[in-house]
Amino acid sequence: MLEKKKDYIGTNYNCIGAIEEVLLIFSACTATYPEFIIPSTILRFIISLVAAIHLVLFISDLIRKPKYTKEDLVRDIEDLNMTERNSSIIAIQNKKHPTKYLLYSDHGWGLKLFPNFTTVKDDMNNIKRRLSEEFEIDTDNIHVDHKTAQHEIKFSTEHNEERSYNYTLYTAQIDGLGHEDEDSFVVAGKNYYWMTISEMLEDQTLKKHNEFVIAMVRDNA
Missing domain, CATH: 1.20.58 (Methane Monooxygenase Hydroxylase; Chain G, domain 1)
Known part of the structure; x- marks a missing residue:
């Protein structure tokens, strides 16, 4: 500076x-x-x-x-001191209903969010490993593609402060995930939901706090 x-x-x-x-x-x-x-x-x-x-x-x-x-x-x-987070967003598409994407209930934010992990150097392999652990599916059945990278500054309701987010967007196909015909399901105590982009934007709370990411998925996934 x-x-x-x-x-x-x-x-x-x-x-x-x-x-x-x-x-x-x-x-x-x-x-x-x-x-x-x-x-x-x-x-x-x-x-x-x-x-x-x-x-x-x-x-x-x-x-x-x-x-x-x-x-x-x-x-x-103060701008330099703003907490910065590098986050990898994973858009998991429903194989039977391609307009639907997988969200999970995040208790910290109090929102339904796309699966996400901290961005690391070996990002794609890390994503496959983490998804494999969460859904107990072999990594060979998880296919991940990089789509785009974007930046947003927004208020974090989880941490009660403004944060700078560097997003890296990936799409993922998971063979054998199941639950494609269910609106919601639970895996290892975590609640998951299938939602279309339109349904996400109709949820005013979700739109207020995560419209940027939803639009990023809509325009690039």
């Missing part, structure tokens, strides 16, 4: 620069110049004029320079 703002910071340095410019003009006016082709008085005038023009340009640039206040600095620091 300091590197980006370096041109806006340093009032004392700018004042010193202005003083140096004035001293340069003073030196140019009082210095003694040898007589060559051009008389010393003319040479002194030319050098003084160049120094004066340089000072005018310096002051003009100083005036046009955007002010960077301590409030700006505090705000930028």
